[in-house]
Amino acid sequence: MITEIVTFKLPKGISRAEVMEKYRTTAPAWSKNTDLIRKNYFFDEAESLGGGVYVWTSPEAAEKWHGEDYKQRIREIYGSEVTMTRFDTLLVVDNVSREVSELDAD
Secondary structure (H helix, E strand, O other): OEEEEEEEEOOOOOOHHHHHHHHHHHHHHHHOOOOEEEEEEEEEOOOOEEEEEEEEOOHHHHHHHOOHHHHHHHHHHHOOOEEEEEEEOOEEEEOOOOEEEEOOOO
C-alpha cells in the first residue's frame, strides 16, 4: 500500500466554494478507480494550496494514475504544476472499523 501526498498552487483569492466545485468534478472518476483505496481532498486558503492524500494499492498503481496525463490535467484545471510525494504505508489505524493493521512489505 502506498500513501501519496499531492499538492498544487491555486490562484490567489480562490474561495473554498470555487475549490469545492472543481473537486466535485473530479470525484466521480476517482470513486470508480479500483486501484485507489481512498482519497482525501484538502485546501489551504491562506497559502492558496490544494491537493489530496491518496492511498493506493501499490506503487505501480500510483505511477499508472499519476503520470504525465494526470500532471497535464492539474495544469488545465488549476493552472499550476503538481508536487507528488509517495510513502510506503506501514501501519493503518482505522477508527471507523476499529482496526489497527500492520502491512507486510511483500
